[in-house]
Amino acid sequence: MEKLKIDRNKPYALTNTTGKINFFKNNINLGNVEIGIHGLNWSYNNQSSAVIAKDQNPKDGEFFGHITIPSSDGKRMVFNESINNIKENGFDVHYKLYFPESVRINSYQVSFTFNIDWIGKKAVELFGDMNHKITIPSEYGSMVLASQKIKELIIDRENPEGFKIRLDEPTSLFIQDNRAFGSDNIELRFTFHEAGMGNEVSAETVTERRFSLIYNQPMPLIINEDGIIDLTDTSDWFPFVLPYDDAPIDLSYLNEKPAGRHGFLTVKDDEFVFEDGTPARFWGTCFSASANFPTHEQSEYIAKRLAKFGVNIVRTHHADAGWSTPNLFQFDRNKPKDNTLSFDPESLDRYDYLIYCLKKEGIYIYLDQLVHRKFKEGDGVDSADQLDFAGKPYSNFDPKLIELQKKFSHDLWTHVNPYTKLAYKDDPAIVLMEFANENDLFTQRVTLEPYRSRLEEKYRKWAKENRIEISQEPVDFTNFTEPIIKFLHEVQREYYIEMGNYLRGIGVKIPMSGSNWSRNLALLSSLLVNDYTDSHSYWDHPNGDRFNNKPMVSEKGNVFAWLSFNRAYGKPFFVSEWDQPWANEWRAEHPLAMASVASFQGWNGLTVYTYRHSTTTPIDYISGAFETFNDPTRFGLFYHSALIFRRGDVAKSNQSIAIYVPENDIFKSPNPSAWQSQALLVSSEKCRISMALSKINADMKPYNQLLIDKEATDITSDTGQLYRSWEKRFGKIDTPKTKAIYGFVGEIEPISLEGINFNVKTPFATIAISSLTDKPIEQSENILLTAVGRAENTGFQYNATRTKIINRGQGPILVEPIRANIEIKTSVTNLKVFSISADGKNKIEIPSKMENGSLIFDIGEHATIYYLITK
Numbered sequence: 001m002e003k004l005k006i007d008r009n010k011p012y013a014l015t016n017t018t019g020k021i022n023f024f025k026n027n028i029n030l031g032n033v034e035i036g037i038h039g040l041n042w043s044y045n046n047q048s049s050a051v052i053a054k055d056q057n058p059k060d061g062e063f064f065g066h067i068t069i070p071s072s073d074g075k076r077m078v079f080n081e082s083i084n085n086i087k088e089n090g091f092d093v094h095y096k097l098y099f100p101e102s103v104r105i106n107s108y109q110v111s112f113t114f115n116i117d118w119i120g121k122k123a124v125e126l127f128g129d130m131n132h133k134i135t136i137p138s139e140y141g142s143m144v145l146a147s148q149k150i151k152e153l154i155i156d157r158e159n160p161e162g163f164k165i166r167l168d169e170p171t172s173l174f175i176q177d178n179r180a181f182g183s184d185n186i187e188l189r190f191t192f193h194e195a196g197m198g199n200e201v202s203a204e205t206v207t208e209r210r211f212s213l214i215y216n217q218p219m220p221l222i223i224n225e226d227g228i229i230d231l232t233d234t235s236d237w238f239p240f241v242l243p244y245d246d247a248p249i250d251l252s253y254l255n256e257k258p259a260g261r262h263g264f265l266t267v268k269d270d271e272f273v274f275e276d277g278t279p280a281r282f283w284g285t286c287f288s289a290s291a292n293f294p295t296h297e298q299s300e301y302i303a304k305r306l307a308k309f310g311v312n313i314v315r316t317h318h319a320d321a322g323w324s325t326p327n328l329f330q331f332d333r334n335k336p337k338d339n340t341l342s343f344d345p346e347s348l349d350r351y352d353y354l355i356y357c358l359k360k361e362g363i364y365i366y367l368d369q370l371v372h373r374k375f376k377e378g379d380g381v382d383s384a385d386q387l388d389f390a391g392k393p394y395s396n397f398d399p400k401l402i403e404l405q406k407k408f409s410h411d412l413w414t415h416v417n418p419y420t421k422l423a424y425k426d427d428p429a430i431v432l433m434e435f436a437n438e439n440d441l442f443t444q445r446v447t448l449e450p451y452r453s454r455l456e457e458k459y460r461k462w463a464k465e466n467r468i469e470i471s472q473e474p475v476d477f478t479n480f481t482e483p484i485i486k487f488l489h490e491v492q493r494e495y496y497i498e499m500g501n502y503l504r505g506i507g508v509k510i511p512m513s514g515s516n517w518s519r520n521l522a523l524l525s526s527l528l529v530n531d532y533t534d535s536h537s538y539w540d541h542p543n544g545d546r547f548n549n550k551p552m553v554s555e556k557g558n559v560f561a562w563l564s565f566n567r568a569y570g571k572p573f574f575v576s577e578w579d580q581p582w583a584n585e586w587r588a589e590h591p592l593a594m595a596s597v598a599s600f601q602g603w604n605g606l607t608v609y610t611y612r613h614s615t616t617t618p619i620d621y622i623s624g625a626f627e628t629f630n631d632p633t634r635f636g637l638f639y640h641s642a643l644i645f646r647r648g649d650v651a652k653s654n655q656s657i658a659i660y661v662p663e664n665d666i667f668k669s670p671n672p673s674a675w676q677s678q679a680l681l682v683s684s685e686k687c688r689i690s691m692a693l694s695k696i697n698a699d700m701k702p703y704n705q706l707l708i709d710k711e712a713t714d715i716t717s718d719t720g721q722l723y724r725s726w727e728k729r730f731g732k733i734d735t736p737k738t739k740a741i742y743g744f745v746g747e748i749e750p751i752s753l754e755g756i757n758f759n760v761k762t763p764f765a766t767i768a769i770s771s772l773t774d775k776p777i778e779q780s781e782n783i784l785l786t787a788v789g790r791a792e793n794t795g796f797q798y799n800a801t802r803t804k805i806i807n808r809g810q811g812p813i814l815v816e817p818i819r820a821n822i823e824i825k826t827s828v829t830n831l832k833v834f835s836i837s838a839d840g841k842n843k844i845e846i847p848s849k850m851e852n853g854s855l856i857f858d859i860g861e862h863a864t865i866y867y868l869i870t871k
Contacts, residue, residue: 004230004800006220011161013091014225014801018050019063019081021093022225022801023114029801031114031185033211035067035095037077038106040198041480041670043070046111050079061223071478073447075103083223090163090214091221095207097192102203105193110209112165112188116179119186122162125154128170136186139711140179145186147174153188160217168210182557182675228800229807232792238863239812240791240838241620242630245301247308248840248866249639249784251772254646255307255362260428264509265364267531270690272431272511272572272604280431282364282605283595283642284313285628286577289324291612292316293331293350298615303357306611309635310642313431314358315366315576315607319351320408322374322389324613326350328412329373339378340404343411349418356419359429366432366576366607367412367424370395370405370439379404382450393444394451395436396495397458405435406502413508425507432574432605434513434534435499441488442523442671446477455491462487485522485667492526500530516576518566520671521661525693528568532604535566536577540584542625545805551586551764552593553743554729557675560597560684565674567603569658569690569698577609579634581625583796583805588633588766588788589731589742595641596722596733599650601688606645608634620811621793632815632865633766633791639784640738640768649738649770653688654718657707660692660700672703683707685715685724733768736776740768755825762860765789765818781828783869787818787859819860824869826855833869835862843868 006012011025020034034047045067052065061083066076080096095110120138125131128150136145149170156162167190174189192207193199222228242248256262263275272280285306294302306314318324320340325333331346355365372389375381381391381400395401413425424430446452456475463470468483477484496514503512511531518524518535527533537559539552552558559578567573575598580590591608598606611629619630628634644650659679665672674680679701683689686708692700701707708715713727724731730743734753741751746763755778758767767787771780793809833848833855846867848857859867 004228006222011215011217011219013219013221015061015063015083015221015223016048016225016801016803018047018052018065019083020047021083021221023219024801027802029115030118031112033093033110033112033213035079035081035097035109036111037067037069037108039070039072040104040106041071042106043670045070047079069103069105072103072105073476073478075101077108083221087214088218088220089216090212090219092210092212094210097207099201099203099205102200104198104200106197107191107193108201108207109189109191110211111190113178113185114188116184116186118161119155122156122159124175125157126150126173127152127154128173134175137177140177143177143180145175145177147172149173156216163213163215166212166214171209182561182678182681184556222800225800226804226806230798230800230802232790232796232798234792234794234814234816237792237814237816240632240815240863240865241812242632242636243839244617244619244630245305246839247305248836248838249868250308251310251639251642252304252307252361254310254642255312257360257362258429259312259359259362259364262428264428265431265511267511267572270570270572270602272532275428280604281646281648282313282431282574282607283645284311284315284363284605284607286315286317286607286610287354288610288613288626289318289321290326290614291610292319292354293326293347294354294615295350296353298617299350299354299357303354303361303363306358306363307361309638310646311363311638312646313364313366313605313607314611315368316351317368317437317610318372318613319368320370321372323372337376337378339376340373341379341407343415348415352417352419355417355429359420359427365430366574367430368437369409369412369433369435371437373408375401375404383448386448388444390436390439392439393441393446394448395439396441397455397491398451402495402498405499409499409503409508410506413503413506425509431510432513432532433508433510434516434576435496436515438515438517438536440515440519440523441492442480442485443517443519452477458491459484459487462490480669480671482667482669485669485671489522489526489667492523493529496526496529511572513574518562518674520673521666521693522671524566524568524691525666527566528571528693532572532574533566533568534574534576535563536609537562537575538578538609539580539590542581542583547581547584547803549584549586549803551589551729551743552580553586553589553724553731554726556726557681559594561677561680561682562674564601564680564684564689565677565691567601567690569692569696572604574604575606578606579609579626579628582622582627582631583625583792583798585790585802586764587631588637588764588790591634591637591641592644592733592740592742592766592768593724593731595644596650597684599645599648600653600717600719600722601684602652621809621813622791630813631791632788632813636788636865637766637768637786640740640770640786643770644733644735644738647737649735650721650733651719651735656688656690656699657683658690658692658696658698658700659703660695661703663694665703666693677703678706679703681706681708682712682715685717685722687718736778738768738770739777740766742766757823758820760818760820762789762816762818762820765820767818767820767822769824778825779827781831781871783824785822785859785867785869786865787820787867788815788865789818790816815865817860817863818865819858821856821858823854823856825853827853828871830871831855831869832871833857833867835864836866836868837864
């Protein structure tokens, strides 16, 4: 591999391994070219998820593969892409699209998609059946900007940033403003489906088209972005490795010990409260797979470490995972079993002791049930070898699979922990549970026999009772008609009721939820029979070693809309998975934003995904996308996050709005999702938001109405404590006890919060300041400052677009120094500033001065992210 040699300050183009072409300048993605296809119900797939033939050599500019057609029962569109005649100012690309089988679709196309910040206000000249000229509006007005057949278009004819697109034959062009769907781009969609929306493409249909792109200035094209590596200049970065068995700062005083001293967790309106009336707020992490089974010694120091970081809840996740050992059914991978009907004694002992240690340190338990259990032949289930993990989605309705879930839950909840001396059902330190993780009848499709036929039998009976006529053809449960959506909603609801009644019957007292992700309104409606709702969110979830590497702070739409979609009016809400996974460079922006919005919204708890998947030690590098326990940019910010959320440093919103959805819209086809609810866009950062699926006595707004000015470039919470500008790419948190800035703060003029001034020299950073006492920062004698931005493993390598891991590197973890001048207004005299080492053992005073009632000092010259301000 060679190193990147292009000038990032000038335009250039790159192809990824699927043949998608991306345009860049100044490290900003201006747009892309790719093949796409819309199946029935406008389900969508594109070249980004294409499967490429293994013998391809992308360096030749030839890409051969296929794209799975959505809503088609696995049918494919085969493509051949050839990039040739490469010129200094552009290139030619030839597409050949082939359908081996007949299939009904809505559209297939080649799309040129451009960022609105780049293409906005530009003139577009269209030449074809008629000559036409439009200007791309800088603000959204209409979804359709143009629709006609063309053979050439010119964008900004005289501008160096302009270009031409020429075709070898006239082709239908549809210019779509994707801001209609919460996106930030304009799509030039060249469509080929002459038969029309919803009609059939005949078997062996072939479509060929050649495009020439000619830029108005030099634009080199690099074929195969993965063939070139890019490195971060870490020459002035420093090693920073958090200890695996301890913590540099101790917030364990936040925890009341042992967990459970206030009685069982209960629900009161939309809050969690303990039996004695004590309000409950939970900030924590997940343990995944074999991380649930540490040795006894490990359990003791892990529990103490978590408490010191401010954690008061752990979600046990993937404890049933067949792909990991130990798991609850098998401790030794060399002693496999042919069933999952009983727990392994050694696994259960370690699980018991972990829960005992967590409880002792004031840490509560969210006890997962069905997550990744691999049902086996010995379990007596049909088609065991073909069942997905957790039996998804058949475990939502099949009697045998539900019977096995009940047995698992019975055996776990009635098991007496020898260390706590309590059955799980009788232990108030265990506070929450879900029936099935990310498992429902709307996301995973019912196709496997004999389960599909059994569901069809149930559907025909339901249809007859509801006077709905259906054909005698086999029912296709992947085609979401309104009757099928209503039926699946009822089946899903019945499953939740059945599991809830069973668990109550065996003595489980705590709040329960069915599943845990924001998918569509029908699923949300079915979840309303549960005690609370739960959801998951990831900014830039990786696909293997690939990721988008976009900062969230700069996007108008973010994870908070997705989460708010599953926050049901009148019920508590928990976020059991969230993260901005490694190797996204900008992940330090996420923890404080998540904690502050959650506190502002009055959500009831959060667990990051995840702490670890194993217990191997020692470890001085980031070992996986979701391993947060030693990442300075994520777990390193847990101190402030815990204080923001658990202490309530960020106040709850002054205004509460319910997003109302009429019942008729709940069962629409396709199912309305979070991205179709315009009311959720950015509004979670403005006021308290919940979803109302029936009319209630509250301030209600329609789900398809924007709640913020469509021309807004920033948002301020109704409390005035939170602010974010997606235009300037930074955010602020301004409360009496915690103050913070995050994002590209070094690109902003000095930033002032109440009583604090930041003058930051490092472009990207999160800087947080929290009082470690009950007093506000201005009066506190003990203050923690954390400053962190980017962090990488030593020797880490990206591909040319910094969107794929080429080399994961090794230890130690390196951290970019955050250089800034800080002024803190204080009434406390004789305060000093100390840098604190990663293990907390070294404490070095750094220069500071008092001037006009403010403590003034510089950070960035010491190898740390932590500073204590104290006497």
